[in-house]
Amino acid sequence: MxxxxxxxxxxxxxxxxxxxxxxPGDHRAELRLWLRLLTCSTLVESEIRRRLREExxxxxxxxxxxxxxxxxxxxxxxxxxxxxMMVSPGNITVLVERLTESGHISRTTLPTDRRVQVIALxxxxxxxxxxMAATHADWISExxxxxxxxxxxxxxxxxxxxxxxxxxxxxxxx
Amino acid sequence: MxxxxxxxxxxxxxxxxxxxxxxPGDHRAELRLWLRLLTCSTLVESEIRRRLREExxxxxxxxxxxxxxxxxxxxxxxxxxxxxMMVSPGNITVLVERLTESGHISRTTLPTDRRVQVIALxxxxxxxxxxMAATHADWISExxxxxxxxxxxxxxxxxxxxxxxxxxxxxxxx
DNA sequence: CCAAACAATTTTAAGCTTGAAATTTCTCCC
DNA sequence: GGGAGAAATTTCAAGCTTAAAATTGTTTGG
Numbered sequence: 001m002x003x004x005x006x007x008x009x010x011x012x013x014x015x016x017x018x019x020x021x022x023x024p025g026d027h028r029a030e031l032r033l034w035l036r037l038l039t040c041s042t043l044v045e046s047e048i049r050r051r052l053r054e055e056x057x058x059x060x061x062x063x064x065x066x067x068x069x070x071x072x073x074x075x076x077x078x079x080x081x082x083x084x085m086m087v088s089p090g091n092i093t094v095l096v097e098r099l100t101e102s103g104h105i106s107r108t109t110l111p112t113d114r115r116v117q118v119i120a121l122x123x124x125x126x127x128x129x130x131x132m133a134a135t136h137a138d139w140i141s142e143x144x145x146x147x148x149x150x151x152x153x154x155x156x157x158x159x160x161x162x163x164x165x166x167x168x169x170x171x172x173x174x
Numbered sequence: 175m176x177x178x179x180x181x182x183x184x185x186x187x188x189x190x191x192x193x194x195x196x197x198p199g200d201h202r203a204e205l206r207l208w209l210r211l212l213t214c215s216t217l218v219e220s221e222i223r224r225r226l227r228e229e230x231x232x233x234x235x236x237x238x239x240x241x242x243x244x245x246x247x248x249x250x251x252x253x254x255x256x257x258x259m260m261v262s263p264g265n266i267t268v269l270v271e272r273l274t275e276s277g278h279i280s281r282t283t284l285p286t287d288r289r290v291q292v293i294a295l296x297x298x299x300x301x302x303x304x305x306m307a308a309t310h311a312d313w314i315s316e317x318x319x320x321x322x323x324x325x326x327x328x329x330x331x332x333x334x335x336x337x338x339x340x341x342x343x344x345x346x347x348x
Numbered sequence: 349c350c351a352a353a354c355a356a357t358t359t360t361a362a363g364c365t366t367g368a369a370a371t372t373t374c375t376c377c378c
Numbered sequence: 379g380g381g382a383g384a385a386a387t388t389t390c391a392a393g394c395t396t397a398a399a400a401t402t403g404t405t406t407g408g
Binding site: 234235262268 | 393402
């Protein structure tokens with residue numbers, strides 16, 4: 001899905017008022033937008049992964065899981081973690097195993113329903129996470145440094161619209 | 175890295191002219207922006223992956239590799255494919271094996287430099303890709319349907335700024 | 349010429365990810 | 379009470395991804 005430059009040499013089809021003149025099924029503009037979005041997110045994501053590994057010997061999924069738990073001092077049910085992280089339940093199982101082994105999180109079976117596993121940050125895990133989170137925020141800030149507060153605000157709004165569009169489309173299709 | 179909603183209940187820190195009053199090291203705005211961007215791209219990406227699997231029994235990496243080759247009628251060197259797709263070289267090796275087995279691409283060792291492998295779409299691979307690409311474009315169009323051409327244009331510009339910011343930061347750090 | 353450096357690719361080991369099937373536990377209704 | 383079905387989680391098989399080491403081939407300076 002990479003390779004935004006794939007389209008960089010095609011003619012600009014954007015003239016603002018010829019929408020009606022576009023060939024039917026011409027989706028160049030949306031494709032270009034999607035590829036640019038994907039490029040941005042891939043660049044940031046792979047840099048963050050690299051730094052987490054180098055500076056903390058950790059990974060993005062582990063960081064994300066701990067980030068979820070930080071907001072839930074009383075712990076969280078596995079299924080809830082899975083939904084919030086938008087990953088499959090089987091995925092969580094493996095992550096939780098490793099993070100439990102390394103002492104970052106604790107897991108408890110709910111006494112009232114023995115199907116349910118609750119996980120929470122240990123004090124050690126919380127301390128480690130706080131260090132990572134502060135550095136992580138600095139990294140993002142550094143990568144986004146060239147975007148002015150005004151642009152940032154516009155981007156937030158426009159991405160909100162895009163998010164609504166995506167969610168609406170997904171809802172229609174189900 | 176998921177969980178944009180993680181911040182949805184925090185107070186809005188954005189008032190447009192109090193940047194100077196923010197606590198030092200306060201990167202909430204950038205983090206929120208990054209999480210929103212990531213949410214959008216994850217939603218689209220996982221939907222596209224799902225559909226590629228269901229409708230074409232294919233995967234995103236395979237589609238991307240073929241998309242690169244479509245633009246190179248004379249084929250492309252493996253290293254070039256790896257760079258364009260922004261994935262590691264070892265990754266390409268595996269993808270190329272599968273796509274060669276399934277008859278979608280051909281591979282040739284360059285006679286003048288036997289280290290170099292050139293891959294290209296076969297006629298079958300090209301035909302298959304064209305079907306997939308047309309449908310893929312429709313999917314993206316559908317997911318982005320709620321974004322007006324004006325918004326789309328603004329997003330393109332703002333994402334271009336963000337992309338420059340990221341690339342500049344990466345360049346500084348190397 | 350030829351050894352050292354370099355380049356392209358593959359291999360390896362480890363981890364992430366998914367969907368589907370299996371397992372365990374609970375709930376609810378007859 | 380007991381069994382059907384639902385819910386939470388785990389297991390499984392397959393594929394993707396990476397960094398680092400290894401392999402193979404080429405170039406180049408002495």
